[in-house]
Amino acid sequence: MSVLVYTESENGAFKKTAFEVASYAKAVADQMGTTVTAVTVNANDVSELGQYGVDKVLKVSDASLNNFNAKSYAAAIAQAVKNEGAKVVIVSQSADSKYLAPILSVALEAGYASNVMEAPTSTSPFTVKRTAFTNKAFNLTTIDTDVKLVGVSNNSFGLVEKTGSATAEDFAPSLPATGVTVESVDKASDKVTIADAEIVVSAGRGMKGPENWGMIEELADVLGAATACSKPVSDLGWRPHSEHVGQTGKPVASNLYIAIGISGAIQHLAGINASKVKVVINTDPEAPFFKAADYGVVGDAFEVVPQLIEKLKAFKAANA
Amino acid sequence: MKILVCISHVPDTTSKINFTDGDSKFDTTGVQFVINPNDEFGLTRAMWFKEKQGASVDVINVGGPETEPTLRKALAIGADTAIRVNTEAKDGYQVAKEIANVVKDGGYDLVIAGRESIDYNGGMVPGMIAEMVDANFVTNCISLEVDGSAAKAMREIDGGKETVATSLPLVIGGQKGLVEESDLRIPNMRGIMMARKKPLTIVEPVGASVETSSVKFEKPAPKGAVTLVAPDNLDELVQLLHNEAKVI
Numbered sequence: 214m215s216v217l218v219y220t221e222s223e224n225g226a227f228k229k230t231a232f233e234v235a236s237y238a239k240a241v242a243d244q245m246g247t248t249v250t251a252v253t254v255n256a257n258d259v260s261e262l263g264q265y266g267v268d269k270v271l272k273v274s275d276a277s278l279n280n281f282n283a284k285s286y287a288a289a290i291a292q293a294v295k296n297e298g299a300k301v302v303i304v305s306q307s308a309d310s311k312y313l314a315p316i317l318s319v320a321l322e323a324g325y326a327s328n329v330m331e332a333p334t335s336t337s338p339f340t341v342k343r344t345a346f347t348n349k350a351f352n353l354t355t356i357d358t359d360v361k362l363v364g365v366s367n368n369s370f371g372l373v374e375k376t377g378s379a380t381a382e383d384f385a386p387s388l389p390a391t392g393v394t395v396e397s398v399d400k401a402s403d404k405v406t407i408a409d410a411e412i413v414v415s416a417g418r419g420m421k422g423p424e425n426w427g428m429i430e431e432l433a434d435v436l437g438a439a440t441a442c443s444k445p446v447s448d449l450g451w452r453p454h455s456e457h458v459g460q461t462g463k464p465v466a467s468n469l470y471i472a473i474g475i476s477g478a479i480q481h482l483a484g485i486n487a488s489k490v491k492v493v494i495n496t497d498p499e500a501p502f503f504k505a506a507d508y509g510v511v512g513d514a515f516e517v518v519p520q521l522i523e524k525l526k527a528f529k530a531a532n533a
Numbered sequence: 534m535k536i537l538v539c540i541s542h543v544p545d546t547t548s549k550i551n552f553t554d555g556d557s558k559f560d561t562t563g564v565q566f567v568i569n570p571n572d573e574f575g576l577t578r579a580m581w582f583k584e585k586q587g588a589s590v591d592v593i594n595v596g597g598p599e600t601e602p603t604l605r606k607a608l609a610i611g612a613d614t615a616i617r618v619n620t621e622a623k624d625g626y627q628v629a630k631e632i633a634n635v636v637k638d639g640g641y642d643l644v645i646a647g648r649e650s651i652d653y654n655g656g657m658v659p660g661m662i663a664e665m666v667d668a669n670f671v672t673n674c675i676s677l678e679v680d681g682s683a684a685k686a687m688r689e690i691d692g693g694k695e696t697v698a699t700s701l702p703l704v705i706g707g708q709k710g711l712v713e714e715s716d717l718r719i720p721n722m723r724g725i726m727m728a729r730k731k732p733l734t735i736v737e738p739v740g741a742s743v744e745t746s747s748v749k750f751e752k753p754a755p756k757g758a759v760t761l762v763a764p765d766n767l768d769e770l771v772q773l774l775h776n777e778a779k780v781i
């Protein structure tokens with residue numbers, strides 16, 4: 214009957230979203246009067262999960278799962294769900310979890326609600342609030358199947374610490390032939406990714422050219438933020454496509470989004486509406502972004518950003 | 534190679550989003566519908582296979598007659614035939630099941646869908662189809678090559694990309710990157726004329742069940758006015774972010 218949550222790790226260590234989905238699973242379990250079981254794949258120290266409400270951990274350890282594979286991961290999670298008799302299954306909305314969730318949904322005959330923003334408004338009928346129309350609206354959805362699959366948007370629920378501890382058990386699912394083999398992974402391992410970042414520093418065509426991104430990276434560095442950009446910037450090849458934010462790019466759900474030299478076209482805003490606090494720096498006081506922003510500076514990025522970097526450095530030194 | 538491209542009929546990206554009937558239905562008044570942008574990349578890639586390697590390209594939509602202009606547009610761009618499964622699309626599972634049924638009967642080698650449609654952003658249809666027809670699956674796909682029955686794809690992952698080897702039958706969830714944006718096609722007059730003569734087959738649904746139901750829609754609460762900070766007073770911005778917004 215428990216709630217089952219898939220807690221993602223990378224190189225043995227949990228991602229922050231793992232603690233967020235665990236916190237979410239605990240909230241659902243409390244509503245339903247049951248316990249939380251987590252499934253981990255090749256995670257080293259699983260004891261941390263207890264601090265976010267997990268009661269029991271099923272540890273999958275298998276070298277063939279070192280590279281993510283949607284089909285194998287979905288099969289492992291599906292077997293855990295069946296073993297536990299879980300009725301609610303929680304995953305994050307990382308690129309990998311979004312990949313495996315539809316497969317899991319079919320395997321479990323579980324209705325799937327993606328991009329869920331908050332704890333269920335009701336567990337009977339099981340009703341969740343999800344974003345729709347690329348964050349321009351919300352949709353209240355009921356999941357009508359016996360087993361329910363919920364994809365929780367990153368940074369939407371937050372971390373909720375508890376004072377529990379989790380028991381751990383080895384779990385060895387039988388894995389299917391994969392059909393998809395990873396040949397190479399190209400990933401900057403030292404950078405904060407847009408999906409995980411609490412702060413995102415984003416810049417647009419107002420930066421005039423790629424040679425001016427040094428100050429954007431420096432600002433991101435001071436804040437421990439990920440860097441992002443508007444669509445024309447990636448189209449022009451000034452920045453990699455993986456940084457392109459918006460309706461046709463990546464969605465951002467950070468706590469703070471700083472937009473520099475970005476006009477705030479509707480397609481861009483669609484991707485960042487889920488961010489909590491928005492700061493805009495733009496020379497044009499009529500730029501549409503000011504309507505969507507919480508804080509704004511009407512000014513030239515080339516003057517404002519270097520000063521802001523200095524102020525933030527001073528702030529950090531004073532608050533260290 | 535027999536290719537099926539899934540076409541979602543969605544409100545144009547600049548559409549104002551409103552609801553009617555006690556916030557239970559999307560208000561289509563004044564809304565222009567287009568081919569889902571992620572599907573447009575897939576359709577163009579399918580045309581490339583057709584022209585360079587030889588392939589037949591069918592397009593499919595699950596929806597009422599109002600989606601036919603969008604399917605005709607896909608035909609004008611160069612698809613050979615269009616299929617409309619004649620039922621209102623209610624949730625990702627039902628749409629996937631209806632399409633999976635056509636895929637099984639049609640013997641397709643490659644199904645190209647968008648990684649998500651920009652109306653409900655479910656991101657579930659391509660993966661569900663793959664699982665239902667027991668095909669290989671790659672999503673967030675930013676490049677795809679096919680050689681005989683072998684395929685090589687690249688997919689975007691958090692913080693980078695990954696190259697994978699796989700084989701047909703294959704379903705992909707495509708996105709920007711699959712083709713250059715400058716290669717996207719706008720139907721020309723000849724294409725539009727030819728599209729009128731191309732077959733648009735209406736298939737009755739198998740009656741797939743739905744697993745989720747929409748109760749109602751909400752719009753985000755109206756936003757308060759922006760707090761402006763003078764460019765020569767950035768200390769204030771830092772303090773506001775620290776004390777008021779509590780984000781640094």
Ligand SMILES: Cc1cc2nc3c(=O)[nH]c(=O)nc-3n(C[C@H](O)[C@H](O)[C@H](O)COP(=O)(O)OP(=O)(O)OC[C@H]3O[C@@H](n4cnc5c(N)ncnc54)[C@H](O)[C@@H]3O)c2cc1C
Binds near residue numbers: 442444463
């Ligand atoms: C189907 C479709 C999908 C799209 N999807 C996306 C998407 O996913 N993401 C996206 O971003 N866009 C998307 N777009 C494009 C979008 O409509 C805008 O064109 C784009 O967001 C504009 O980017 P920008 O603000 O960087 O550039 P611009 O519109 O050129 O604006 C630059 C801004 O910088 C300001 N500026 C100039 N100089 C300075 C300076 N020195 N200091 C400070 N400010 C300065 C200007 O005042 C201006 O507001 C899409 C468009 C379509 C049609």
